[in-house]
Amino acid sequence: GIQVEQSPPDLILQEGANSTLRCNFSDSVNNLQWFHQNPWGQLINLFYIPSGTKQNGRLSATTVATERYSLLYISSSQTTDSGVYFCAVKSTGTASKLTFGTGTRLQVTL
Amino acid sequence: GAGVSQSPSNKVTEKGKDVELRCDPISGHTALYWYRQSLGQGLEFLIYFQGNSAPDKSGLPSDRFSAERTGGSVSTLTIQRTQQEDSAVYLCASSLAGEQFFGPGTRLTVL
Numbered sequence A: 001g002i003q004v005e006q007s008p009p010d011l012i013l014q015e016g017a018n019s020t021l022r023c024n025f026s027d028s029v030n031n032l033q034w035f036h037q038n039p040w041g042q043l044i045n046l047f048y049i050p051s052g053t054k055q056n057g058r059l060s061a062t063t064v065a066t067e068r069y070s071l072l073y074i075s076s077s078q079t080t081d082s083g084v085y086f087c088a089v090k091s092t093g094t095a096s097k098l099t100f101g102t103g104t105r106l107q108v109t110l
Numbered sequence B: 001g002a003g004v005s006q007s008p009s010n011k012v013t014e015k016g017k018d019v020e021l022r023c024d025p026i027s028g029h030t031a032l033y034w035y036r037q038s039l040g041q042g043l044e045f046l047i048y049f050q051g052n053s054a055p056d057k058s059g060l061p062s063d064r065f066s067a068e069r070t071g072g073s074v075s076t077l078t079i080q081r082t083q084q085e086d087s088a089v090y091l092c093a094s095s096l097a098g099e100q101f102f103g104p105g106t107r108l109t110v111l
Helices: none
Strands: A004-007 A010-014 A019-025 A029-037 A043-048 A052-056 A059-064 A069-074 A083-091 A104-109 B005-007 B010-013 B019-024 B031-038 B042-050 B053-056 B065-069 B075-079 B088-095 B106-110
Touching: A004 A083, A010 A019, A019 A029, A019 A083, A019 A104, A029 A069, A043 A052, A043 A059, A069 A083, B005 B088, B010 B019, B019 B088, B019 B106, B031 B075, B042 B065, B042 B075, B075 B088
Parallel strands: A010 A104, B010 B106
Antiparallel strands: A004 A019, A019 A069, A029 A043, A029 A083, A052 A059, A059 A069, A083 A104, B005 B019, B019 B075, B031 B042, B031 B088, B042 B053, B065 B075, B088 B106
């Protein structure tokens, strides 16, 4: 099946700093989503971005499907950005399931 | 409108007992998914429903696991004869046209 790798696995930032999270995948996809899992375990949708670039406030994401990677940018980080960020993809060959990466754990400190 | 809801939020059971977990998808969403999140395995797919049928059950770990969906809406995941390795957070998601939205999960602890 498709492999999804996220980097870095852990990241510590001071409030106000910027960061880039990366997601590499091993096969063609027709769905790619970024999630933020908050301390209570809820998966919050950030972006649905099988290709192209999107922005939402301080967050933006870019997926280059032909090169099999996606990037999530966080600018001017805040303590509320802390948590785990997951990339999940649906392979073009499957009808249904998302395959998740192992996540990037972000801690934003004062 | 309301998001995906799941019940119970927490379930503690004894090894060997059966448990039922419930998922209410977003109204109108035709696709429903079950995943589970455990420390050793990360987030993994269990089963996918389109309407009331399940074209992909490939993630169910054993025949102790089953799921059904009725009326194209509510789904129940049943685990029979629970084992300690079944302890995990069980997440439900629904979608209409690609993007999946997740519920808050049910934390299952098997003693």
